[in-house]
Amino acid sequence: MTSRVEHTDVGAYALGLLDEDDRQAFEAHLLGCAPCRAELADLAGVASALDGIGPVEDPRPPSPEPVIDLLRRTKVSDKRTRRGTFVIGLAAAITLVAGGLTIGTQLSGGGAPQVAAQGHGHDMGPAEQFYADGKPIDGKGVDGVTGGLVVESKGWGTHAALKLAGVKGPLECELVSVSKSGERRIMTGWSVPPAGYGVPGSPDPLYMHGGSATPLKDVDHFEVVTSTGKKLLTIQA
Structure with missing residues (x-):
């Protein structure tokens, strides 16, 4: 783990x-990092909340294991199954943004959560910090939408930090990785409030994390799409 x-x-x-x-x-890192300690405090109770969530939906016979056990079991066994990679993506999609925790739409039965933008003059959250420290890849947007990604290869797949601006709501959106073979994986999902992000009256862009089980070397591009299928932003890997 690098600094x-x-x-x-x-x-x-x-x-x-x-x-x-x-x-x-990471525990050594916590001793000298107030933002991470604050973020960790915000996560109090998340593990217990996930313990109460049933297994993700799957066409195969259901497992009695709660989501948190599936996450741990999948990490240990590293099984290359559809369900396994789905759960890895879920773990990667647990993202921190200003004002709280965002769990992407991979959680079955849940709607897209509201998220908050992060502006200037504040302690940057993990997603914004990662974006600021990285080398952003600018995306090609439509209808005034702008943004980009900072990506990295991880042992479980691909991690990305998204910056998005010029978008008005209400909308439900997803960040999707598209592999070279055409396989699409949802990295995270969110809802855009009516005021939007990076627009007059709501100037702060949105920053958030996402994760895909597809290795970075196998990703062709990324897309930000709405729940109706409209493509707002395309970023080449």
């Missing part, structure tokens, strides 16, 4: 998904 990406492991630490070496390194 540049330590902030992104708050969610994995809170859920007990880090291996022993990374856990110890």
